[in-house]
Amino acid sequence: MLTSLGFIFLLGLALAALCQKLRFPRIIGMLLTGILLGPYALDLLDPSILGISADLRQMALIIILIKAGLSLRIDDLKKVGRPALLLSFLPATFELAAVTVFAPLLLPVSRGEAALMGAVLAAVSPAVVVPRMVYLIENGYGTDKQIPQMLLAGASLDDVYVIVLFSTFLGMVQGSSASMADFIGIPLSIVMGVLLGALTGWLLARFFEEAFTRGRLVRNSVKVIVVLGVSFLLMAVETRLKELLPLSGLLAVLSMACILRGKSPARVADRLGEKFGKLWLAAEVLLFVLVGAAVDVRYTLGAGLASVALLTLSLAIRSVGVLLALLGTPLNQKERLFCVIAYLPKATVQAAIGATPLALGLPCGKLVLSVAVLAILLTAPLGALGIEKSYARLLQPRQE
Numbered sequence: 001m002l003t004s005l006g007f008i009f010l011l012g013l014a015l016a017a018l019c020q021k022l023r024f025p026r027i028i029g030m031l032l033t034g035i036l037l038g039p040y041a042l043d044l045l046d047p048s049i050l051g052i053s054a055d056l057r058q059m060a061l062i063i064i065l066i067k068a069g070l071s072l073r074i075d076d077l078k079k080v081g082r083p084a085l086l087l088s089f090l091p092a093t094f095e096l097a098a099v100t101v102f103a104p105l106l107l108p109v110s111r112g113e114a115a116l117m118g119a120v121l122a123a124v125s126p127a128v129v130v131p132r133m134v135y136l137i138e139n140g141y142g143t144d145k146q147i148p149q150m151l152l153a154g155a156s157l158d159d160v161y162v163i164v165l166f167s168t169f170l171g172m173v174q175g176s177s178a179s180m181a182d183f184i185g186i187p188l189s190i191v192m193g194v195l196l197g198a199l200t201g202w203l204l205a206r207f208f209e210e211a212f213t214r215g216r217l218v219r220n221s222v223k224v225i226v227v228l229g230v231s232f233l234l235m236a237v238e239t240r241l242k243e244l245l246p247l248s249g250l251l252a253v254l255s256m257a258c259i260l261r262g263k264s265p266a267r268v269a270d271r272l273g274e275k276f277g278k279l280w281l282a283a284e285v286l287l288f289v290l291v292g293a294a295v296d297v298r299y300t301l302g303a304g305l306a307s308v309a310l311l312t313l314s315l316a317i318r319s320v321g322v323l324l325a326l327l328g329t330p331l332n333q334k335e336r337l338f339c340v341i342a343y344l345p346k347a348t349v350q351a352a353i354g355a356t357p358l359a360l361g362l363p364c365g366k367l368v369l370s371v372a373v374l375a376i377l378l379t380a381p382l383g384a385l386g387i388e389k390s391y392a393r394l395l396q397p398r399q400e
Contacts, residue, residue: 034292069257
């Protein structure tokens with residue numbers, strides 16, 4: 001395992017630095033590292049690492065969500081409430097509908113299998129979008145109109161919506177029927193996640209404040225460990241209550257960090273944000289290398305031009321959904337274009353659930369995985385590159 005971790009960090013950082021020197025996003029180098037080291041290429045990663053890959057990716061995602069929450073201000077979120085909510089489901093719905101309609105015309109799948117494929121493809125990648133929106137918030141690009149805050153919140157909610165739909169369509173393809181309770185679970189999962197996270201953030205802030213009042217200074221490093229531990233427990237609560245109550249652990253983590261910032265002194269919140277920013281340096285490498293390792297390029301070769309055409313068409317229709325979600329906002333044409341670009345990348349959810357239909361022995365499993373892999377390889381670099389190359393031209397820097 002230690003040898004594998006050495007390869008992941010050293011080669012991941014080396015290829016990331018090479019891509020940065022070539023003016024490409026660092027994420028491309030990390031994804032390539034994972035593909036090269038993974039079981040479908042050089043096979044240099046220990047099976048024990050691959051066995052806990054999903055958990056390690058989730059840990060890395062938790063770190064950046066905490067960092068994101070500590071960068072958000074509650075007042076900013078209130079200002080972007082409606083468009084952020086629309087971005088959480090409208091683009092994904094448009095893309096899912098497009099795949100459901102056009103996939104049977106381009107690929108050998110039934111309408112139900114096409115809906116399942118659409119649910120796999122529809123999610124935007126928080127792993128790609130969130131760290132870049134945090135960077136824009138910290139550097140003041142688009143913050144006068146709360147654009148990065150809006151995209152960050154929308155991308156975090158988007159995954160909850162899509163994963164619930166995926167579970168519903170998976171049951172339908174396997175032969176069970178979808179009930180109204182499955183769809184009611186979507187808003188309930190969001191609300192319960194936000195409420196649990198808000199309560200947890202408030203309690204943590206009170207705990208740190210009480211410790212300070214009693215003269216027991218809690219070092220920032222200890223606070224980081226406490227916040228991380230609580231975040232892992234929030235994710236565990238989602239798993240434990242899955243059958244009884246739908247709840248989004250990732251949203252609970254984001255909400256907790258956001259409330260913790262609002263209820264803590266600015267200096268304390270900023271220091272915690274810095275600490276998690278340093279943790280993200282290592283977590284980012286781990287996340288994207290392991291996402292790359294989950295990519296089986298062999299399936300991509302069998303996807304064909306029809307899959308490329310389907311992805312192109314579905315992304316175009318998804319972009320219409322983004323633009324509709326932004327109606328009534330004060331954004332100009334350049335800023336709306338940036339939002340469309342920022343909502344292109346796919347990686348995390350596709351890597352996590354793309355192989356599920358194949359693992360369950362569904363006839364469409366191999367094709368769903370092929371298209372999911374192709375979506376990662378095409379949109380993750382395209383979206384990351386688009387964001388990094390366009391934000392300075394399309395967004396206004398903060399007005400002092």
